[in-house]
Amino acid sequence: MIVLGVETSTDATLLGLLKDCQPVAEVRSLAPFTHSEYINLMLNQIFDISGVGFRDLDLLSVSIGPGYFTALRVGLSFVKALELTHKIPVVGVNTLDALAHEVPICYEGLKIIPVIEAQKGQVYTAEFVCKSGKPERISDYFIKYPREIEIGDGIVAGVFKNEGELNTKKIYRIRYPSALTVARLGAEKYKNKGADEIDLLEPFYMRITDAEAKFGETDKTYPAEG
Numbered sequence: 001m002i003v004l005g006v007e008t009s010t011d012a013t014l015l016g017l018l019k020d021c022q023p024v025a026e027v028r029s030l031a032p033f034t035h036s037e038y039i040n041l042m043l044n045q046i047f048d049i050s051g052v053g054f055r056d057l058d059l060l061s062v063s064i065g066p067g068y069f070t071a072l073r074v075g076l077s078f079v080k081a082l083e084l085t086h087k088i089p090v091v092g093v094n095t096l097d098a099l100a101h102e103v104p105i106c107y108e109g110l111k112i113i114p115v116i117e118a119q120k121g122q123v124y125t126a127e128f129v130c131k132s133g134k135p136e137r138i139s140d141y142f143i144k145y146p147r148e149i150e151i152g153d154g155i156v157a158g159v160f161k162n163e164g165e166l167n168t169k170k171i172y173r174i175r176y177p178s179a180l181t182v183a184r185l186g187a188e189k190y191k192n193k194g195a196d197e198i199d200l201l202e203p204f205y206m207r208i209t210d211a212e213a214k215f216g217e218t219d220k221t222y223p224a225e226g
Contacts (some may be wrong), residue, residue, distance in 0.1 A: 002056050002058050004059070005017070005182035005183025006079055007179040008075030009071060009072055009174040010065065010068065015039070015042050016046075017050050019028070019052075023050040025046050025050045026178065027045050038140065039074065039184070054085075058089075058184060059190050060079045060082055060091070061187065062079045062092055064093065065094070065203045066124040072205075076201065083198050084198075086166070088199065091196050092201050093189065096116065099115075099176075099177045101181050102157060102177050103155060107136060108129040108133075110137050111127065111152060112129070112130065112154060112157065113156045114156075116160070119207075121145060124206055126141045143207060146163070146165035146166050147165040147167070154170070155168075155218060156168060157171075159175050
C-alpha cells in the first residue's frame with residue numbers, strides 16, 4: 001500500500017510518502033503559513049523524488065486538527081480535490097494522536113501528553129499511555145491552561161508559549177508531527193475501519209469561532225473519535 005500523508009495543522013506544510021509501511025520520501029516547507037502557495041509544488045516534488053504518481057496512490061491521510069483554522073482547511077481541501085479527481089480513499093488523523101506518536105521512547109506504562117498551542121493562554125491536549133510499544137489514548141481531547149494539566153511521571157510533547165506554567169521539565173519539544181506519522185496512522189485506521197466519508201470529513205475544531213462566541217456558545221471538550 002502506498003500512502004500520502006498531509007500535515008498542515010501548524011504554520012508549516014509537510015507531505016510524506018509510505019510504501020508498505022516504509023518511508024519513501026518527505027518534503028517540508030517551513031515558510032510560515034504558505035500552505036496554499038506550496039502544497040501542489042511539494043506534491044510534484046515528492047512524485048519526482050519517489051517516481052510515484054497519482055495512479056500509484058492507495059490512500060490519502062490528512063491531519064484534521066486541532067490546529068490553525070485556515071491551515072487545516074488548506075490540507076483538507078487539497079486531499080478532497082485529489083479524492084474527487086483521482087478517486088483515492090481518504091482518512092483523517094487527529095493531530096494530537098500524531099504528535100503523541102512522535103515521542104521516540106514508549107516504554108510500557110509511560111504517560112504521554114501531546115500539547116498544541118490554542119491561543120488565549122491555553123493548549124489543546126489529551127492523555128496517552130504506552131501499551132505494547134505505542135501510545136494509546138485514555139482521555140477525551142481537552143482545551144486547558146498548561147497549569148491545569150496533570151502530568152505526574154509522564155512526558156509532554158509539543159512546543160507552546162506558556163511552557164513555564166507546566167509542573168514538569170520532562171518536555172519533548174517538537175513543533176509538528178511528521179507527515180510520515182500521519183500517513184502511518186492513516187494506514188492503520190484505514191485497515192481497521194476503512195475510508196472516511198469524504199463529505200463528512202471536516203477539520204477538528206475545538207475552539208469555537210468568533211461568530212459562535214457572539215451568540216453565546218462556549219468552548220467544549222470533544223470526546224474521542226472511534
